[in-house]
Amino acid sequence: MRPAYVVRRIGFYVLICAITLFFAVPMLWIASAPFDASPGLGVHWPDWTLENVRKTLDHPYAMHSMVNSLLICVTTAVAVTAFAALASYALSRVRIPGRDALLYGLLLLSSVVTGTAAMVPIFVMMYQLGLIDSRFGVALVMTGGLLPAAIFILKDFVDAVPKSYEESARVFGASTGQILRDVVLPVARPGLATIMVWAFVNSWGNFLVPFLLIRSIEKQPGAVLMQTLTDEGGSVNLQVLPVFSLLFSIPVVVLYLLVNSRYGFRFHGGIKS
Amino acid sequence: MAGIDIEGLATVYPNGVRAVDGLDLHVADGEFFALLGPSGCGKTTLLRTIAGLEPASEGTVRIDATDVTRTEPGKRGVAMVFQDYALFPHMSVSENITYPLKVRRVAAATRADVASRTAGELSLDGLLERKPGQLSGGQQQRVALARAIASEGKVLLLDEPLSNLDARLRLEARTFLKKLQRDLGITTVFVTHDQAEALALADRIAVMDSGKLRQLGSPREVFARPANTFVANFIGSTPMNLLPGKVTTDGAVTVAGGSLPATTSSTPTDAEVTVGIRPEYLTLSTGDVAGPALRGEVVVAENLGTQSLVSVDCAGTLIGVTVPEETEPSPGTPVVLTAPASRVLLYTQDTGELLTSTDRTVGARS
The missing domain is CATH 1.10.3720.10 (MetI-like)
Structure with a gap:
């Protein structure tokens, strides 16, 4: 394999990863934030709780x-x-x-x-x-x-x-x-x-x-x-x-x-x- | 049971095409009637006009002596099978067969009865719960027929009933259809472009061209004595020989460098005519014969199974003649062709109409 080809492939996959991440982050947020004890605007591993769900159900x-x-x-x-x-x-x-x-x-x-x-x-x-x-x-x-x-x-x-x-x-x-x-x-x-x-x-x-x-x-x-x-x-x-x-x-x-x-x-x- | 009377019927499309053009026709009670013609001749339009799916522009259609020209299709007492069968894909075979009864709000129990009885008659037992998509072409056709029969129409209309089947199945279905029609005794009109199908099935055939009736008669009449060169060309699996000729005094016509016997009593001597003779009615012999005959040389022989079609070059004109299998002369053989006078048909050269001799009834066999 020629180096130019390898570089091109690597560049391609990096781009794909960036695009995937761009679309995945909101999805990850919507999956994790509802069950997080301290939800923020970023995506992180949640501190599991159902308190938010209860709060939402109680919302007027x-x-x-x-x-x-x-x-x-x-x-x-x-x-x-x-x-x-x-x-x-x-x-x-x-x-x-x-x-x-x-x-x-x-x-x-x-x-x-x-x-x-x-x-x-x-x-x-x-x-x-x-x-x-x-x-x-x-x-x-x-x-x-x-x-x-x-x-x-x-x-x-x-x-x-x-x-x-x-x-x-x-x-x-x-x-x-x-x-x-x-x-x-x-x-x-x-x-x-x-x-x-x-x-x-x-x-x-x-x-x-x-x-x-x-x-x-x-x-x-x-x-x-x-x-x-x-x-x-x-x-x-x-x-x-x-x-x-x-x-x-x-x-x-x-x-x-x-x-x-x-x-x-x-x-x-x-x-x- | 009912007959169909058609008087001066014309169906004109909005673009001005006269698909059916001033037709008179009577279909007798219980008759199996064929509408035959090339595509675009108006035969399907005629069938659809009888069904009421196309409005008649002129003339009348009567079914069972009742004028139905302005009657809705559903109130004419006709049942129709479409070329594509038009089975409803979302309904089971049983629901399809009894749909005409459901429309009339017949009770479900009666419908189930009719479905199983009709399915039995058409050997569809065990298929009642299937969807049309799960059936073979032959089965689909029988379901369409079953539905038409279950609707208890006085008249059955079939649009190209066999054209969607493959060749072998078609012969089987043809026999089945003829037997079914005989058993039911229902007045049936069917449309076909296949002359062999019309000859095999029908009691009578109407040959159509450009919306007009070209000949009406039994299969035998239409085959043996075509009323004009159009019908002569259209009917028969081997094309009829149509040759320019001239009437001579002694009851014969000169044609292709020789002569053939003909009934010329109604034709003036020296008249220019078109001579029509079917390959099946010509006799080929290698020795010499007495009387009027054509002489020529064999060009090619085509195998048709039990017989062969031999093309003979008579003074520059190719004439077809059929001979029994294994009696084909080899190319180059000098041969003589003869025919009985009753089989030699004379047509006018300008209009192509048959010059009927007065001393014979149409369709008489020699």
Whole structure:
């Protein structure tokens, strides 16, 4: 082996190690800090204790915010999946002039809807509708923001359902509703599962919408509460925050693993029979 | 049981293509009817129009004497098997077979009964709990048939029923299908591009081209007396010889440097015609013969199993003739070809239509 080659390999592995470390440190912190008697901002071998967990459970708003998060995200995920299923089926099967332009347009604008740019008009709109400080209102805005991309992804799954399946059901006398329920949706199930998880994860981590639309602290979801986890002096509450972060990440991981083992998490259509 | 009546039917696609173009057709009760033609001839569109999956642009479709032209597919009393079988991948065989009953909200117990009975008829016992993905191609086809039968339609429509099977299985399935249709006695229309399949299965064949009916008749009629050169070309595993010729006075046609006997009573003398003769109906001999005949030299012989297709060069024109196995003359042998007058068909040169002689019924055998 030539020395230049060895040097290059060593350099390569050092770089890989640095990058790995960069991503590993936060993970190590979230695994160790919750169970450390004196949690800090650095990573060190913990002095094992469950005191932090008890403190978090006793926190007046921590557990409550998790329930709020679940409420908002389940509503959003279910609404996005239901509406996206209906819309993508219609868009996949009905010939409308300019259909693709419409889809791309929606997709482009969706990033504006939940994005920062449209926050003022959305706030005004929700204010007029009397949906300020409402968890339902937050779910509604996030559903609106996620729908275009969800329709776009799901349409691919619905496109992959052979037309002959539907025609066959039609000849046997099935109504459009029966065809959708008995044939199209079951066949597109991997897509529906993917969209549901994707919508859940997106709304779970969304900070801006609930931050702007929810006033009372007892209605705030986890993503917003996390930044208010401070002690009396105003500095970060390092006993509650690590445990809260760990709890906050669990639903997303569990949901992903569940869907992945059942359907395979994927963003394209096609049928495995 | 029911017949199908089609009158002046046209199906026009939004892009202006007339896939079915003014068709009149009657399918009798209990008949096994084939729609045959090259791809793009409109046969599948016709089948789908009968099913109601394509809207008819003109004309009427009647099933069992009821006008169903504007009726929803599910209310026409038709059952259909699709080319890809369209079995629902998430349902078991039993659920697939009884789906038509589930749509009609038939009780689960009755459905289970129907599933096991129909599966028995189609030798699918023991497969009821499987998913379609776990079945062979032949089994999938039988499940699709079982589902169609379980739906108790008055008319069975099959779109290319055998095309998704491999060659050996296809013959098996063909026999099975014909026996099944006989046993059930259900009016059946099937679409195929394979002339051998149509000849083997059907009671009657409609040969289609460009959305129009080119010939309607029994397999025997369509094979022995094609109504035009299009059908003549399309039917038969060895292509029909179609040669330019001229009618002479003495009940014969001159063709390829020789002559053949023909029924020329309805044709003016000296008329330019296209002479059609199937290789199977030509007789090859090495000695000399009396009467009209073609003389030529053997060019090549192709083995077809029990017979061989011999190409004979007659005055520069290649003519195909089949001979029994092991009687093939070697290339270069001078031979004589003869045929009975009833097998020599005359077509007009411009339109390619058969010049029918008045003194004979269509399809009569010599």
